[in-house]
Amino acid sequence: MYITGFLVCLLLKGNVAARTPNNSLLEGLLKFIPEGTRYYEEEPPDAKKIIPEYDFIVVGAGSAGSVLANRLTEISEWDILLVEAGGRENYAMDIPLLANFLPFTEANWKYRTVPSDNVCLGMVNRQCLYHRGKVMGGSSTINFMVSTRGNRRNYDQWEEMGNTGWGYKDVLPYFLKLENMTIPELARDTKYHSTSGEQPTSYATYRTPLADAFVNGGEELGYKIVDYNGETQTGFSYLQSTTRDGARWGASRSFLHPIRNRKNFHVSKRSLVTKILIDPITKTAFGVRFVRNKKEYEVRARKEVILSAGAVNSPQLLMLSGIGPRKHLTEMNIPVIQDLKVGYNLMDHPGMPSATFIVNQSVTYLTDAVMSNRSAFLDYLYNRRGPFSVPGASEGIAFIDTKDPKNPDGNPDVELFFLAAGIPSEVTYYKLLGYTDELYNTVYKHLEGGHYWTAVSMVLQPKSRGRIMLKSSNPRQSPLIYHDFYHNPEDLETQLLAIKEVMKLSKTQAFRKFGSKLHDIPIPGCKHLLFGSDDYWRCVSRHTATGIWHLSGTCKMGPHWDSSAVVGPRLRVYGVKGLRVIDASIMPMVPTAHTNIPSMMIGEKGADLVKQDWDRLD
Structure with a gap:
């Protein structure tokens, strides 16, 4: 029974069509x-x-x-x-x-924004x-x-x-x-936490060495390891x-x-x-x-x-x-x-997930490796442990007040959302984000099979506002979603500050010991700009940032x-x-x-x- 269930899970492997599972495929797991x-x-x-x-x-x-x-x-x-x-x-x-x-x-619901000339430029039809x-x-x-x-x-x-x-x-x-x-x-x-409610909150039962690198790197940068749902929010933490x-x-x-x-x-x-x-x-x-x-x-x-x-x-x-x-x-x-x-x-909250860091050790969630690991799947079925217990490969989170970074009780304006994976780690990631085939094939495809990490840089106090409008009076027709999340230029500048925090984190000793290196093939729509410059990252944000579905x-x-x-x-x-x-x-x-x-x-x-x-x- 367990082997059959494991084989069903393997159906998620292969080409993109096989890795965009429909409900019947997921339901198939239930039998086993x-x-x-x-x-x-x-x-x-x-x-x-x-x-x-x-x-x-x-x-x-x-x-x-x-x-x-x-x-x-x-x-x-x-x-x-x-x-x-x-x-x-x-x-x-x-x-x-x-x-x-x-x-x-x-x-x-599979909603898409109205095509934009300012954001979502690297997405299919310029729609997030x-x-x-x-x-x-x-x-x-x-x-x-x-x-x-x-x-x-x-x-x-x-x-x-x-x-x-x-x-x-x-x-x-x-x-x-x-x-x-x-x-x-x-x-x-007990002032900030309860054990009597219905909604469980926990750490994953498994974590990679890169999760430790994330929180240790934060300490190197002068931030505290913090319970961000406690008295103060600013700092680094496991998720x-x-x-x-x-x-x-x-x-x-x-x-x-x-x-x-x-x-x-x-x-x-x-x-x-x-x-x-x-x-x-x-x-x-x-x-x-x-x-x-x-x-x-x-x-x-x-x-x-x-x-x-x-x-x-x-x-x-x-x-x-x-x-x-x-x-x-x-x-x-x-x-x-x-x-x-x-x-x-x-x-x-606009977030930019496209800055990918290469590591030289097998310490990340590479989908092919995880899905073909029979013992990991059985460990999850029997014990709820191992890599299958980690929420979408996300392991850490940091809240930073860029205006007052040394204040342990700051009012954070950016978040770093850490994943021990990157866009090339799983070929559905770029589809999840809505990126074009051209962008993926140019920048990421040749990296498939390697090991990567990502810290999604996120703007927490956006000043830009969008609008929901009806497309028609037909309730079955999806509404129009207008959201230029960089309409207020301050949001783009905050995004730039968040990206710079990621770059500083990547240079800490905690990550250097894994040979961490920024992948430096430019996004196609930004290759006319100096790679790594402020203008380059502003351009990348307009092409690859997306709303984080908040x-x-x-x-x-x-x-x-x-x-x-x-x-x-x-x-x-x-x-x-x-x-x-x-x-x-x-x-x-x-x-x-x-x-x-x-x-x-x-x-x-x-x-x-x-x-x-x-x-x-x-």
Whole structure:
């Protein structure tokens, strides 16, 4: 049985077509997993019958929606319907090393930005790919499992913008409520960590020598090894991830599996919500319309409709339902119910993953080597250990305040995200990033079979803003995503500073002992510039940087006097009764964090706001 399962895993090897696995290939793994490990059977089943009316309808089973559904169903008198456009999870999705394969499956919405003349220039059709989860658990089921909260100043800034109750002192209890810290030395800090929540956080059960080089190199540069989810954030660290015992624990597994038998909880999967039902006279949301198995349903909500569909789908659904910018909705022939700045304020963290460093030892995650290592695969199946337990080859993370680098309690503006792999390590990486064949074949193809590392240089406090717009009034048509993430020139200069931090790291003794050397074949669109110069790296950033899929801000939270706000601090949509948005789209400023855990925090706090407003919070 195990050998057969291993051979199925080998199907991921070979040409690109074989290495862009479809769902049936991943499902094939399920047949060969030992009995007792089929946790996916604990996923809440589809409701056999959708009843006509619920107290609350939650749209989207992602990071925020999963938490929200868990907490609302604690009130046994409330009936909750959770509607998810995607399908069920499967076991292969929870093998951490396979993270880079998952966006090729049907579990991804497969969004692309509108072609740009300023960024994404090395991508196919000059479009960046924005991977968003279309599956139970949402993006937490297909992401790289990074567990970060951000800096306390992020949330204090939210409060200073007029969002009462969203300061750090207010949100920290919600981070603690959801967390189950399994790293003993960190769990002892009970002020900043908890072991009683549903969401596990751990280190991988395996690490390469380059992971040590990363944190030791940071120390050489004068930075501390830090618990970045503790009192301060600035410094270097091994990666804290949303894993446990070597497996992914996404939001569905953490928050929905345990409540699958609650009698007041119904789930409708593979169900595309096409419209929020709103009385145009009273401006009250009273239900949703969705399609499942080619059948259309209209279901009513006695109390509220809550959107937790994410920073792309929540604004899309609001606009389809008549809530959004008047001029844009009129152009789409959609009757306007409420004129709000829906879709504006789009934020993400641009990251540049294309600087590749060659090492002279076999100390990285070379896919061919790992996939052909039978003992490593069996070790993972039996013990959840070994290289298959590492989230997409990512092993370390650093937060740096380039304006005040010596301050141990700085306000980081750049992140270095360390992978013991490079673009040539696995031929689907460049497809994952959306790079053209020309770029890959010119710069990387001849390196296949070698060993590399990468530190993705990321801008954490972007000033550029994008926008989500409807392409048409057809809910099945993907919206338009406009995001020139270097529109504000300061962001490009911050990106340059981040790249320089990577170059300094590469020259430390910790990396030199592995013969670390920057790969120096230039990106085709930048070969007219001096390799390694500031202008060269600016050009490379415009060609190869991408959003890191931390989309946020498109249903901005703000006080009533903020004309750009879509929801208030209690997350109710302005001017429409019975309607809230509770997900990353409400972030007024994106935190200095990967947004999975902050989105869960929003789900936690949002649930309490709902309970308070309906007088059911203890």
